[in-house]
Amino acid sequence: SDELTQPPSVSVSPGQTARITCSGDKLSNEYAYWYQQKSGQAPVRIIYKDKERPSGIPERFSGSTSGTTVTLTISGVQAEDEADYYCQSADVNSDNWVFGGGTKLTVL
C-alpha cells in the first residue's frame, strides 16, 4: 500500500515535546519528508530524507525513522508551532508520491 497514516491530532503544552508519527509500508525503503502548514499559508518543508533539517528551520524540529514508521519530534514546543503537519513519501517502484492525512498540532 502507498498510504501514509498519521494521527489526526496531537496536543501538548508549551515547552513540552511533541511527537507526530507517520506509518506506511513503503517507509522502510523510502525517504520521508515533513511539511508544516499554518492556517491560510502554503506548506513549508521542515525535514527531508527522514532526518535532514533545511537551513532556517529551528533545531527543535527533528526527524527519525524506525521500520515502517517515521517520527517528527518538536522539542520545547512553542505557541508558533501550532499548525498542520504532513508527512510525504515516494514509491521508487511506481514513481508515485503520497501525503499522509495530516496531523493538527495544538499548543495548549
Add this chain to the structure above:
Amino acid sequence: QVQLQESGPGLVKASQTLSLTCTVSGASLRSAGSYWTWIRQHPGKGLEWIGYIYYSGRTQYTPSLQRRLSISLRTSDNQISLTLTSVTAADTAVYFCAKGTITRGSPSGMDVWGQGTTVIVSS
C-alpha cells in the same frame, strides 16, 4: 531567491478544461536535478499530490487523475502549466506548485512553494 507564483481562472464550469500556470523566478526550469510539482488541497482537507515534471520533461501523475491531467514546461516563459480536463466539483481546491531538487541521487522534497491559487468548479 527562488519564487513561484500560481495563476488561473479562479472559476471554471463543470465539464470544461482547467488551465493553471506556475511562473518561476530565480531558477531555470531546465536546471539539472530540478523537478516541479503540483499539489492540491480540497477545502478543509489535507494535501494531495497531483503530479510532477522533471527538468528533462519526464512526468508522473497520480493514478486517479492520469486520464485527465497534463503537466508541461514552457521554458521560453519559465512557466509550468497544468491542464485538467472534464472538471467536476471534486476538482474544487487550492492548487499549489512547488520546486524540488535531486540531491545525492534522491529527491529532497519540495523546498519552495507558491502561495496557491483557488479553483472553484461551478455547475
